[in-house]
Amino acid sequence: MIGYNHSAATQAQKRNIKDHNMASQSLLGLIIFLLLSIVAYTFKNFNLFEIASEPVRQILGCPPPAYLISIALAVYCFSSTILTLAAIANDTPPAHKWSHLGYRSVFFVFYCFSGAIAANFIPVVLVGLFLYALDQGHILIHNAKENHEGKGLLGKF
Numbered sequence: 001m002i003g004y005n006h007s008a009a010t011q012a013q014k015r016n017i018k019d020h021n022m023a024s025q026s027l028l029g030l031i032i033f034l035l036l037s038i039v040a041y042t043f044k045n046f047n048l049f050e051i052a053s054e055p056v057r058q059i060l061g062c063p064p065p066a067y068l069i070s071i072a073l074a075v076y077c078f079s080s081t082i083l084t085l086a087a088i089a090n091d092t093p094p095a096h097k098w099s100h101l102g103y104r105s106v107f108f109v110f111y112c113f114s115g116a117i118a119a120n121f122i123p124v125v126l127v128g129l130f131l132y133a134l135d136q137g138h139i140l141i142h143n144a145k146e147n148h149e150g151k152g153l154l155g156k157f
Contacts (some may be wrong), residue, residue: 023139025096028130034105036123040117042106047115066116068125073107077127084134091145094138104128 047064080100087094107124112119 020098022094026135026139029098029101030139032101033128033132036108037055041121044118044121046110046112047117063114066114066120069107069114070120073123073127076103077131080131082133084138088138088141094142104131104156
C-alpha cells in the first residue's frame with residue numbers, strides 16, 4: 001500500500017486498547033460502588049458505633065454529627081469535580097485510580113458510625129454516580145480527541 005504507515009496504525013490500535021481498558025476499569029469501579037451502595041442500603045438502620053465495645057467507643061470518642069460528614073461529602077464532590085474539569089480542559093489523559101472507589105464509598109461508613117446512613121444514603125449515591133459520570137465523560141472526550149487526531153495523522157502518510 002502506498003502512503004500507509006504501519007507503525008502509526010499499530011500505535012493507534014495500542015491506544016484504542018488502552019482507552020478501552022481504562023473505560024472498562026472505570027465501569028468496573030462503578031459496578032463495585034453500586035454493589036457497596038446496595039450493601040449500605042441493606043444496613044441503613046445499622047449504627048456501627050452502638051455495637052462497638054465500650055473500650056473501642058472510648059478510643060474513638062463521639063461520632064461526628066451528620067452535618068459535618070455532609071460538609072466533607074460536599075467538599076469532596078466539589079474538589080473532585082474541579083480537578084476532573086481542569087484535566088478535561090488541559091487535555092490531560094484520564095487516569096483511573098482505585099482510591100476514588102474508596103473515597104466515594106467511605107462516606108457510607110462515616111454515616112454508619114454517626115447513625116445517619118438512612119437519611120444520607122441518597123446524597124452519597126448521587127455524588128458517587130455524578131463523579132463516575134464525569135470520569136466517563138473525561139474518558140470519552142479524551143478518546144474522541146485522540147481518535148480525531150489519529151485519523152488526521154493516518155491521512156497524512
